[in-house]
Amino acid sequence: MAWKFVGGVAALLTILMGSLAIATNGEPDRSAVLAEYRRPAEIPFPDDNPYRAAKAELGRALFFEPALSRDSDRTCATCHVPGQDWTDTTPRAPRSDGGFMDFRTPTLLNVAWTETIYGWDGKFRGLEAVARTPLTAPGNMNMPPKEMVRRLSADPKYVVAFADAFPGPTPTGGPITQERIEQALATFQRLIVSGRAPFDRWVEGDARALGPAAKRGFDLFNDRANCAACHSGWNFTDGSFHDIGVATDGAIGRGRFFPNSTALRHAFKTPTLRNVARRPPYMHDGSLASLSEVIDLYDRGGIDRPSRSRDIRPLHLTVQEKADLIAFLETLNDDGAEGPAYQPIGAEPPRP
Ligand code: HEC
Ligand code: HEC
Structure with missing residues (x-):
């Protein structure tokens, strides 16, 4: 009444x-x-590396293939663990010598939608171009490209798989090359798409998919807390680089490549927030252990320095508002029960 x-x-x-x-x-x-938050209808594949089921299958095999590391002791999945939302749980990625890399392993969820520039500081041009670094880096898979091609070419299973994935003019198909290894890996990774979450059901019109706290959190996210200035769209990222005031311990992020830019000093890639509540620790260096530490950082406005984004400032959130923001972020977790967290490989390009 x-x-x-x-x-x-x-x-x-x-x-x-x-x-x-x-x-x-x-x-x-x-x-x-x-x-503005509707899920896309299809996965984008580039013209120079179109979807092909056999190529995706090959990419999947390569992603989990220890022979791609010199000592056969690492795969891409050593750090990008499927069951851990395609990242791992350490603040920075483990080197093979017992030390740690400069960066936390980023999730591979929704990498198909990243526009051209990959990596926390934007060092990689295109998804195809990323793999070469982990494959060859000493301290990581440490594999000389020639040796990698030689090993795969000596394995009849891969000779057949490459011929299917890259059918050439000869009856045996194309040869195994580093470029094709990279193309197959990229095709597989484009299938890594976060599943539908309560938030998606809400966007599609189910008013009860979110509770009142999460709805208040969503309003804050888009309005007073200004999160959507950078975490925009269904994948919750603008694909750009910002200094949000994280203590960086000397790291200057994107500023490495633009030494004269004030705005890009300490700037790192805006990460997706899909499944974010499930994959601590946070930030490029894994320096924040929980979502409440992340919210506290934004509430303080981070470190006030010339490079800090103008979209970051102290928010003075109440305890209730902080909890509401976290309640909202939790609705971005997908159901996780739909299988191995990549799209099924079929003749037609899969739909997200
Ligand atoms: C030792 C752990 C480790 C291994 C093994 C590893 N990665 Fe990564 N990966 C990382 C880290 C750390 C970064 C961030 C690097 C940077 O930003 O400079 C990264 C970044 C990426 C990115 C960029 C993601 C983005 O959103 O910008 C892709 C794609 C990727 N890796 C794919 C691969 C593939 C394919 C393999 C196997 C050939 C692989 N990785 C092996 C740790 C690892
Ligand atoms: C000026 C752009 C910008 C705004 C505004 C912004 N973010 Fe971020 N966000 C980023 C960037 C860039 C990073 C990564 C920073 C780093 O790694 O050092 C990040 C990281 C995060 C992370 C960690 C994700 C991960 O995988 O490590 C969370 C969670 C997050 N932001 C939530 C929020 C919330 C909630 C708000 C609003 C209160 C917000 N962000 C406002 C750009 C922004």
Whole structure:
């Protein structure tokens, strides 16, 4: 009864003021904002490396293939662990000599949608170009490219798999090359797509998919807390680089490549927030252990320095507002029950 009344008044106000701010169910009308978060209909594959089922299958085999590391002791999945949302649990990636790399392993979820520039500081041009670094780096897989090609070419299983993946003009198909290894790996990685989450069901119109706290958190995210300035769209990233005021211990991020830019000093890639609650620790160096530490950083506004983004400033959130933001972030976790977290490989390009 009371609700009906509120709804009725709201509807009347809407008509009177010509405004759509309040819908008749007593909730704000978020349809315009929500439309910006709709999941895409298909996975983008580049023209120079189109989808092919046999290539995706080959890429999957290579991703989990120890023979691609010199001592046959590492694979891509050593750090990008499928069951851990394609990252790992250490703050920075483990080197083979017992030490640690400069960066935390980023998740591979939704890498198909990254536009051209990969890596925390943007050192990689294109998904195909990334693999060469982990494959050859001493301290990582440490594999000389020639030796890698030689090993695979000596394995009849791979000779057949490459011929299927890259059918050439000869009856035996194309040869095994480093470029093809990279193309197959990239094709497989484009199938790594976060599954549907409660948030997606809400975007698609199920009003009960999110609780009241998460809805308040979503409003904060888009409004006063300004998170959507950078974490925009269904994948929650603008694909760009910002200094959000994380203590960087001397690391200057994207500034390495643009020494004269103030804005890019200490700037790192905006990460996706899909499944984020499930994959601590956070930031390029894994320096924040929990989502509440992340929210506290934003609440303080991080380190105030000339490079810090103008979209970052102290927020003065209440305890309730911090909890609401976290409740919202938790609705980005997919159900995780749909299998191995990559799209099934079939004749047609899979749909996300
Ligand atoms: C020792 C752990 C480790 C291994 C093994 C590893 N990676 Fe990574 N990966 C990382 C780290 C750390 C980064 C971030 C590097 C940077 O930003 O400079 C990264 C970055 C990436 C990225 C960029 C993601 C993004 O969002 O920008 C891709 C793609 C990737 N790795 C794929 C691979 C593939 C394919 C393999 C196997 C050939 C592999 N990785 C092996 C740790 C690892
Ligand atoms: C100015 C752009 C910008 C704004 C505004 C912003 N972020 Fe971020 N966010 C980033 C960048 C860049 C990083 C990575 C920084 C790093 O690694 O040092 C990040 C990292 C994160 C992470 C860690 C993700 C991971 O995988 O490590 C979370 C969670 C997060 N942001 C949530 C939020 C929330 C919640 C808000 C609003 C209160 C917000 N962000 C506002 C750009 C932004």
